[in-house]
Structure formats: structure tokens, C-alpha cells
Amino acid sequence: EVQLVESGGGLVQPGRSLRLSCTASGFTFGDYAMSWVRQAPGKGLEWVGFIRSKPYGGTTEYAASVKGRFTISRDDSKSIAFLQMNSLKTEDTAVYYCTRAAYYDSSGEWYFDYWGQGTLVTVSS
Amino acid sequence: QSVLTQPPSVSGAPGQRVTISCTGSSSNIGAGYDVHWYQQLPGTAPKLLIYGNSNRPSGVPDRFSGSKSDTSASLAITGLQAEDEADYYCQSYDSSLSGSVFGGGTKLTVL
Numbered sequence: 001e002v003q004l005v006e007s008g009g010g011l012v013q014p015g016r017s018l019r020l021s022c023t024a025s026g027f028t029f030g031d032y033a034m035s036w037v038r039q040a041p042g043k044g045l046e047w048v049g050f051i052r053s054k055p056y057g058g059t060t061e062y063a064a065s066v067k068g069r070f071t072i073s074r075d076d077s078k079s080i081a082f083l084q085m086n087s088l089k090t091e092d093t094a095v096y097y098c099t100r101a102a103y104y105d106s107s108g109e110w111y112f113d114y115w116g117q118g119t120l121v122t123v124s125s
Numbered sequence: 126q127s128v129l130t131q132p133p134s135v136s137g138a139p140g141q142r143v144t145i146s147c148t149g150s151s152s153n154i155g156a157g158y159d160v161h162w163y164q165q166l167p168g169t170a171p172k173l174l175i176y177g178n179s180n181r182p183s184g185v186p187d188r189f190s191g192s193k194s195d196t197s198a199s200l201a202i203t204g205l206q207a208e209d210e211a212d213y214y215c216q217s218y219d220s221s222l223s224g225s226v227f228g229g230g231t232k233l234t235v236l
Contacts, residue, residue, distance in 0.1 A: 035225070037171075044127065044212075044214065044227060044228070044229045044230040045163070045165075045171065045214050045216075045227045045230070046227065047216075047224055047225035047226065047227065050224070050225070061223060061224050062224070063222075063224055064222065097170055097171070102176070104159075107157075107158065107218070108218070109158050109159065109217075109218035109225075110218070110225065111159070111161040111173070111176050111177075111216060111225075112161075112163070112171075112173065112216070113173050113176070113182070114173075115170040115171055115172065115173075116170065117170050118170055
């Protein structure tokens with residue numbers, strides 16, 4: 001059974017940093033792309049970023065709203081994906097979901113086939 | 126303002142059929158990228174409902190179906206049940222943004 005468990009959320013002041021972790025099990029982690037999606041309180045879903053698997057270069061993509069501030073990485077030996085969030089803003093307050101991404105190599109697109117339960121990040125002074 | 130446009134809400138009585146539209150543009154759905162649908166039950170994480178425009182993951186009832194045409198896509202739910210009451214989101218890829226985009230979400234109410 002595929003499981004994704006996020007951790008690391010909490011209350012942080014504007015301008016500070018936070019690192020989220022996503023521990024995966026139930027599948028061969030290194031074979032899959034991973035992605036983060038967030039949901040502000042009472043709002044819809046917003047894609048945050050994506051990391052390809054190592055066979056596809058392990059490269060990353062980011063939404064414009066977080067590019068230059070957020071970094072996604074992965075440790076395939078431990079089946080963990082990370083979201084490093086720097087220079088946090090109040091508008092980054094959201095539940096952050098870790099997702100497994102099904103990647104189309106032919107077109108470069110992807111979708112999210114499994115989701116974690118989410119971890120809440122609150123950015124406030 | 127979401128890149129993909131969905132109606133904020135739809136409703137239907139038990140047993141009825143409802144559809145949810147998802148309208149995009151030439152840089153996403155109209156460019157040939159697939160549309161995927163997610164169901165978010167109250168207080169829970171989203172779950173993949175339809176992938177690749179019209180495919181159902183294992184375990185999703187065949188009451189749910191998806192279609193795509195030109196710059197839009199639709200999710201149809203037949204034989205509405207009370208447990209279908211949820212938020213539904215469409216998602217695709219946008220070449221001008223080089224990333225995934227979601228619709229704003231549609232709240233389905235079962236009357």
C-alpha cells in the first residue's frame with residue numbers, strides 16, 4: 001500500500017525558513033517523480049513544485065509564486081522528499097500535501113496519483 | 126483567478142446525473158495536455174478520480190467518467206449518492222507556465 005507521510009509543519013514567522021519532509025513507503029521511491037501541492041485555508045489547490053526521478057535527471061520545476069524561495073530535493077536511499085521553504089510570507093500559509101507524480105516523459109506533463117494527509121504551515125508574526 | 130475555470134458549485138438529487146466543466150486555453154487543455162480530476166471529501170486529502178482525460182484508477186466506481194474536447198473537459202457523475210458530496214478539481218499542464226495548473230474547484234451538493 002502506497003503511503004506518504006508529511007512532517008515538519010508548524011508556526012513560523014514571516015521571513016523565516018521551514019523544511020517539510022515526506023516519507024514514502026509501499027513503492028520503489030527512486031522510480032517516481034514527487035511533487036508538492038498546497039491548499040490555503042478555505043481555498044483551492046495550488047501546485048508548488050515537482051522533482052523528477054533520477055533516471056529522468058532529478059530536475060525540478062516550480063510555480064512562479066515560490067520560485068527562488070522554495071527548493072525540492074530527494075533522498076532515494078531513505079525514500080524521503082523534502083520541501084525547503086525560505087523567505088516565507090503570510091500568503092504561504094496552507095496545508096502542504098506531498099504527492100507521488102505520474103510523469104509523462106513524452107510530453108513532460110504529470111498528474112498526482114497518491115497524496116499524503118498534509119501538514120499545516122502557518123506563517124504569522 | 127485559476128488558469129482552469131470550473132463552476133463554483135453544482136447540485137443534484139440522489140440518483141441524478143451531474144456534470145462539472147473545466148475550461149482551459151491553448152496553452153493547456155487546448156495544446157493537447159491531458160486533464161485529470163480529483164475528489165476531496167470534507168476534511169480529507171484529495172484523491173485521484175480520473176486520469177488521462179477518461180481513465181479511472183482501480184477502485185473508482187464507473188459512475189464517474191471524464192471526457193475532453195478542444196479547450197475543455199468534463200466530469201460526469203451518474204447515480205448520485207450522498208457520499209459523492211465533495212469538492213472536485215480538474216488539473217492539467219500549462220506550457221506557458223511550465224507546470225501544473227488546477228481549476229478553482231467545484232463543490233458538489235447532493236440535495
